[in-house]
Amino acid sequence: MTENDAEKARPAGDRPEAEQSANWAAQPAPQQPDATGLGGHATPHTGAQQAYPAEQQYNPWSPQAQQTQTQEHQAQGQYTQGHQIPGQQTPFTQPGPSVYAVPQQRQAQKSTSGKLLAGVAAIALVVGGVAGGTVGYLTGDGSGGSAVNALDAPKPAQQTGNLPAGSVEAVAQKLSPSVVELQVSGRSGAGEGSGFVLSTDGYVLTNNHVVEVAAGGGQIQAVFQDGKKGTATVVGRDPTTDIAVVKVSGVSGLTPVELGRSDDLRVGQPVVAIGSPFELTGTVTSGIVSALNRPVSAGGNGDQTTVMSAVQTDAAINPGNSGGPLANMAGQVIGINSAIYSPKSAQGQGGESGGNVGIGFAIPIDQARRTADDIINTGQATQTFIGARVQTAPTGGAQLGEITPGSPAEKAGLKSGDVVTKLDDRSIPNADALVAEIRTRAPNDKVKFTLSGGKVIEVTLGGQPVTPN
Structure with missing residues (x-):
């Protein structure tokens, strides 16, 4: 086995399952406190109430009513220790919480005017409640004029002018016209990936694993951001670095990318990824450089095992992003998105989840530039x-x-x-x-x-x- 036959090693092993959050024991619902608040039971007042014939209207100032009220007042008796009649002092009770037991019927008033005022006060409370609800309804419905509706507001001014330099929007605007969706088919299957334009005459850089299915006489169709389509053929490919170059024919006016450099990348610097994940052409995601010089083994056999010293990023990369550019905030391509780390599925079936978990890998552009140049010049x-x-x-x-x-x-x-x-x-x-x-x-x-x-x-x-x- 040569140095290209390095034993396959993923960048990260299985992770321990996250610890389960602490289970809170269900506490029994607290019992409703009793009416006295002292642990006993409140005994409702059972004073006798005089019934009046239905056809006879009750008159509180009649002699019969006066006698009834006086008897009920006398029947109330004494409150137990610790209770207090509202409005009166009980200085001889023992210390402790004061609990106010509300008598079931008010004390009889001796003054006719008092009875009249009490009756008026009761009516005022009822009317106050109704009036309060009415006032609240009127205030909420129409106070201050007509209602304000966001749908009636005019649209804000349309965004104009140049995008902020160094923003994700600026990178997307600059780079997106150069990104290509590659639809590939061959005898062993079909798929799709991404690539980006290297030259105005149609050279496109991508991953080997995107186009290898078409290398033996298959078909490749390139779809550009503006809807243009063209047929592409494989110029050359390198399974050991997962790099390939195809050439698109029948399309003019192509915009090449600007290549950056990867030898001066810094962990933490922002980056932008563009591609066609799950056939969603022109998808833009952003993140940072998570790590550098990450050794990644990405399949293959023997001397042609793919092993790369990758740029790790947390920019969302999914199936279909392969071959697309990873760019710095100047819109310069600094890597080719190539692989993702997909932990085993939670169901434990041994399958790959196949989706983004924030761990993606890109081939450094310095290496890809040299390989692409060899392929274009020598095949x-x-x-x-x-x-x-x-x-x-x-x-x-x-x-x-x-x-x-x-x-x-x-x-x-x-x-x-x-x-x-x-x-x-x-x-x-x-x-x-x-x-x-x-x-x-x-x-x-x-x-x-x-x-x-x-x-x-x-x-x-x-x-x-x-x-x-």
């Missing part, structure tokens, strides 16, 4: 290599296996069994990390390998053409 990508098998060492690092005679590894003096722990200033925790770091560099670059014993060896990297399977 083939060039793979950077050292000529040694590699596996993850039990104690960490990348352990070299068989060394190919005449390879860059042999010429540098590397031996089978050497464990590489650093490449230049990059830590190498496993085999994938070493393969990814080598592939991000160009042939003939000089790099320094730090071995587990501390020895440093300079290696001149080699290059070899990639012939896709």
Whole structure:
């Protein structure tokens, strides 16, 4: 197995399930407090009430009524200790909470005017309640003139002028015309992905896994933002870096993107992703650079296993975004959206969820630019290599296996069994990390390998053409 045969390793393992939130024990509903508030039961007043014949109207000032009221007042008796008659003091009660037991019938008044005023007061309370409701209704319905309705307001002025520099809107406006939806079909299936325009004559950069199904005589249709459509053909592809170039014919007036650089990216800087997730053409999402130089193994077999030193982002990336641009806030492309991390489904069926969870990976544009240039100029990508098998060492690092005679590894003096722990200033925790770091560099670059014993060896990297399977 060569350095391209690194054992498959996902960027993150299964995560422990989130701890369940604490269950609050259902508390029994509190019992309604009794009428006295002292734990006992209130005994309602049972004073006798005089019944009057239905045809005889009750007159509170008649001698019969006066006698009845006086008898009921005398029948009330004494209140128990701790209770108080409203309006009177009970200084000899023991300390404790004061509970006001409301008598069922008011004390008889001796004055006729008092009775009249009491009657008027009772009427005022009833009318006050009704009047209050009436006033509230009138106030809520019509006070201050006619009602205000948002539907009657005029539309605000239409947005004009230039978009704020460095905004997501400005990036979308600049980059969207250059983003392409690729509809692909072949003998083994069909699918769709994204890409972006490199040149006015139709070269489009995308992922290998987007177009490989059509590489053996399939069909590719490119759909642009303005609705233009054209037929595309594969110019060349590199499964080891998941990069491919197609050329669209029959379409003019294309707008190439502006390429940025990925060697000066910073964790936390904002980015924008554009693509066609789930066939939703021209979808724009935004986020930040979450991490850099993340070794990611994204499928493939043998020497053509896809391993990349990726830019990690939390910008939403979903199936269909593959091949689309990841841009900085100047609208410059700094990566190609290529893969997402999808944890196992919650149902435990072992399937992938297939949706965005905030962990996406993009191929750095510096690497993609070099590969695309090779493909356009020669029809083939060039793979950077050292000529040694590699596996993850039990104690960490990348352990070299068989060394190919005449390879860059042999010429540098590397031996089978050497464990590489650093490449230049990059830590190498496993085999994938070493393969990814080598592939991000160009042939003939000089790099320094730090071995587990501390020895440093300079290696001149080699290059070899990639012939896709």
